[in-house]
Amino acid sequence: MARRSTMLSRRGLLTGAAAIGGAAAIGGAAALSGGLSACGAAGATGAADQIQFWTPLSGGDGGTMAEMVTKATQGAAYDVKTTTLVWGEPYYTKLAMAATGGRPPELAIMHASRMPGYAPGGLLDSWDVGRLAELGVSEDDFPAEIWKKGLSGDKLFAVALDAHPTVLMFNPEICDKAGVLDSDGKLLPTESPEAFIDLISQVGGQTKDTPPLSYGYLGDGAQMFRIFYTFYTQHGAAMTFPEGGKAEIDDDIAIESLQLMQTLLDGKLAVQRNDYAAALAEFATGRSGLLFTGVWELRSVKEAGVPFDMTAIPTLFGTPTTYADSHAFVLPHQNDPDEHRRDLTYRFVADLLKGSYDWATAGHVPAYLPVTQSPDYAKLTPQSHYADVAEQVVYDPEAWFTGSASNFQSNFGNAVQPALMSGKDAPGAIDAFRARVDRLLTTRNPVDPDGTWKP
Incomplete structure (x- = not known):
């Protein structure tokens, strides 16, 4: 896709950026009305060898991340100014x-x-894969x-x-x-819902x-x-959301996946009505033996002092998949990028990726394979026990309104939570x-000026 030179008007931005999270950010324009100057003040205004780096971490x-930045810049020909902004929709709005x-x-x-939701509207610049390869970062x-x-x-x-x-x-x-x-201390394999229920x-x-x-x-x-979505995609299925069309969802698979969740939430296998914090506390205090969670909870459970290990969610419907997301490096669009700073940015990203062994201490699986395939990583536990999950990840169905911190997942929750609480009417929840x-x-994607979807 060619880089689009068309830029949004201020009025269009205030209308559109508020809707980036799922076309439902009520009052977003008011929240953004004072934001342009603030964003500009944090932009690329540093010294010639200084990189401005925004994160929601x-x-x-x-x-x-601060420790990784420090290591990457020690003795380097560049400096990095890191700005940490509020995670979630405020961060993505400011970035847009x-x-x-x-x-x-x-x-x-x-x-x-x-x-x-950002690349088709020209809010990101593409990476030069040739330059990345020169720095030791390639598709392989x-x-x-x-x-x-x-x-x-x-x-x-x-x-990533x-x-x-x-x-x-x-x-x-x-x-x-x-x-x-x-005999190796791993959970016995389960390859069907019935076998998993029996193990629980x-x-x-x-x-x-x-x-x-x-x-x-x-x-x-x-x-x-x-x-x-882990259970859904384990059927070998996916969801497709064509802009201007109708959602392509396999109803039978969706209902079966939701019904398995209802079965697990029967009050005997798992508490029927539980929130995230309470479930984490159950496990972290040694009262339960199993926990559905994200790898980011590794630190909190470790600090609690309870014995624990981690593994992939069992493949119960034939296809090994696991829902995930990735923190990724992007180049926010610049009308006239400073080529010197851009080259330093490439070098910085390559240095961070090569030093991402440290990132595993947060529980995340480094995407850079030379790290996860190294002898040192193999000794890292429990991280090395679930590193292969990175080979079977699935992300949100692709659309401008999906993704982390968007309203898409909230919409899903609003639709299906009554069915999970009651154990009834999975078909109605999917509808x-x-x-x-x-x-x-x-x-229409509010940040795509011509309204054309280009996945």
Whole structure:
């Protein structure tokens, strides 16, 4: 796709950026009205050898990234000024405004699932894959699906730092007593819903007052969609959302996937109505033996001091898939990029990728294969136990309104949460989800000036 020179007007931006998260950011224009100057002030205004780098990473992730930046810049011919902004829709709104206003940073972190909403509208510049290859970063250095996710058309717009999949944590002490571990201390394989339910039930014999599987979802559409789409894609199916058309969803597979979630949430295998924090606390205090969660919880569970290990969610419907997203490096669009700074940006990204062993301490799986295939990584536990999940990741269905921190997953949660709470009417929940997606598909991408969808 050729780079588009058309730029949005300020009025169009205030209308459009508010809708980036899913065409439903009520009051977004008011929230953005003072943002253009602020974004410009944080843009590319530093010294000739200074790279402006925006991230939404805070907490432990932010500290780890700061350490990686420090290591990468020691003795380097460049400096990096990192700006950490509020995670979620405010971050993506500011990024869109900065790129449109002509004062973006040289580099930013974006969830790979959000790229389709930005690249077609000209808010990102593509990467020169030849220059990356000269620096030791090429397609062969990444799992196929992770590299592919960074493409829009035949151009690369996002270079993945990691995969952060949904996984199954387990307490090896509880699971050993339940007899569900093999001689290597791994969970026994289960290849069907029935076998998985049987394994959970066996673990339940050791957890007494608490159901054996912890899974929190109340008010958390992302948490609901992660498990649902893992089960859905394990059928070998996908969802397609053609702009201006109708959602292409296999109803039978969607209903079966949702019904399995209902079966797990029967009050005996898992608490029927639980939120994310409560489910995490169950596992982190040793009251349950299994936990559906993301790799990003590795630190919090480790700090709790409970014995734990991590593995892929079992393949229950034949096709090994796991829902995930990726933190990725993007080049916010610049009308007239400084070629010297841009080259330094390439060098910085290559240095971060090569030093991403440290990023694994946050639980994420580094996307750069020379790291995860190294002898040092093989000794890293439990991270090395689930590194192969990066080879089977699936992302949100591709559309301008999907992805992390968008309203798409909230819409899914609003449609299916009543069915999970009641254990009833999975078909009605899927119908409601389809209707919500179909409404979004009639809405034009607010950051694509000509309204043409180019996946």
